[in-house]
Amino acid sequence: MDMDAFVIMPRMRIALGAxxxxxxxxxxxxxxxxERGDTYTDFGTSGADPVDYPDYAIKVAREVASGAxxxxxxxxxxxxxxxxxxxxxxxxxxxxxxxEVSTRLSREHNDANVLALGERLTPPDQAGKLVEVFxxxxxxxxxxxRRVAKIAQLDAHPSHAE
Numbered sequence: 535m536d537m538d539a540f541v542i543m544p545r546m547r548i549a550l551g552a553x554x555x556x557x558x559x560x561x562x563x564x565x566x567x568x569e570r571g572d573t574y575t576d577f578g579t580s581g582a583d584p585v586d587y588p589d590y591a592i593k594v595a596r597e598v599a600s601g602a603x604x605x606x607x608x609x610x611x612x613x614x615x616x617x618x619x620x621x622x623x624x625x626x627x628x629x630x631x632x633x634e635v636s637t638r639l640s641r642e643h644n645d646a647n648v649l650a651l652g653e654r655l656t657p658p659d660q661a662g663k664l665v666e667v668f669x670x671x672x673x674x675x676x677x678x679x680r681r682v683a684k685i686a687q688l689d690a691h692p693s694h695a696e
Contacts, residue, residue: 558608
């Protein structure tokens with residue numbers, strides 16, 4: 535077997551965050567990331583005491599936007615609030631998804647860099663599949679490049695929205 539045919543791909547650096555309603559799902563996903571050999575940092579929270587989800591969404595989004603991390607994974611009750619808050623940070627394209635098709639398309643068409651999942655909506659086994667699709671699906675580029683570029687322009691100049 536030709537050893538030159540094998541290319542070792544570096545694993546991604548992943549930023550994790552959750553509010554109190556997403557802690558259990560985040561912990562489940564950490565096990566999956568360990569199995570995959572992915573590198574991650576958990577930005578909290580770690581308990582059941584109520585916290586405000588925007589605080590954790592912003593931490594993760596800023597880390598991803600800075601380039602310190604390749605992707606972010608956020609967990610709350612529905613995934614929706616986390617995605618809304620993360621998308622306020624320039625450079626972030628957060629997607630709240632519930633199935634494999636929307637997860638794959640978020641990467642292929644939108645170059646999503648943050649995935650937001652809801653513990654109340656997504657069982658751990660399904661969440662694991664969605665995370666793997668999110669991490670393993672490349673951006674398709676091509677005609678999607680100009681669309682993602684338009685989103686980036688809005689980050690730089692929000693008043694230019696038509």
